[in-house]
Amino acid sequence: MKKMLLFTLLVGGLCTTTPVVQAQERLPEYLQAEKFTQEKLNTMLFSTVVDPHWFQKGNNFWFQYKTSEGTFWYVVDPSARSKKQLFDRDEMASQLTEIVKDPFEARHLPIRNLKAQEDGRTFTFEVVSSQDAKPKKEDKEKKDKKGKTEKEVFYFSYDYPTRKLTHLKDKEKEPKKIRWGSISPDGKTVVYAKDLNLYRMSREDYEKAKKNEKDSTIVEIQLTKDGVMVVHHDYDLKRTCGVNKKIADLTYRELCRYRLMGTRERIPRFVEVLREVDGKVPLLVELKMETCNRKLCKKVARALDQYKGLYCIECFHPYALYWFKKNRPEVIRGQLSEQFLKEKEYELRKEASVTADFYPSKGDEYTVNLKIREKESPLLEINLNVVSRDQAVYICDHWEKKQIS
16 A cells, blocks of 8 residues: 555656646745744834823823834923933843843843833833742632643832832732723723624723623623614514514614515615605604613714705604704704603692793794793703794693693
């Protein structure tokens, strides 16, 4: 069998002499390409931009910059137009070598997680040594599962004005930094992306996730799917598509899989409806909101800003009308209600005050303002535009009589 296999290979070699030579000629090209692997590129490419890290107080910032001579760390004072090295690299390498007991060069300082503290002068950072970390009981179990040994981490504090380096011997290892979250400027909320969706969590839950991302007490709030506005009467697809799913839980691509009432028609986007109607008839635009959805109000308003036809905004949730009154006061608005007055009948009769008024608006039109106040708080307010004074008087009289009775 070995002889037959050898013979076959030889025949193949004889029949393909030229391609083998070509393959050998291409070999240097492969060697050339190998020089540009990601691992080797990291040692070849240097910094091209400055990433400033601002001090918590004042206008100064620091940044690190990689060159052919290694990495440099600088502190910049924009007011004084000055840029100074954070520390002398040779001196730092000497001090780190003495403390860590590993030989370090100025060009290859293994400084990581460098941070400027609140006082504007103190910096903290870490250095990983070649020594194995002293195992703790919980770390030993973790090590056995991963199959690798952790290295000893040294923590340091550096005072920039005095150039004093301090070894923080009692400092405990910080929890693993979560890189998928962005903390809000006030430090209270963390926003992150997951499964092509946008989520937020409180800072308290973020701290829990730093210790254990699988903590069942962490509360995640989904902000949006993909933000595409569609035109559909119901909140879900059960009646129109026979699927028990909420529209808010689907992306537009997922929504396009379903068809309306057994036809080939899909649920249209809001901009498609506006483009199709194109001002030919007035539109009653009802916003489907279960919460104070400011984002939806903004997106609808922006879309309608480009629409040339007549339209009216309606919603069961009072916030939508409040938002449009504040941000688009010229837009006609209408508050939708179903069982609201029936549920509040006793309280309204006992504690509510009902008012109705009207005033001229544009041309011969009048604006009717209808209000219900419970104690001192506004409970309901409706603004209607009518074409004559008689209509305004009739609506006001009818509103007050209806509420009193």
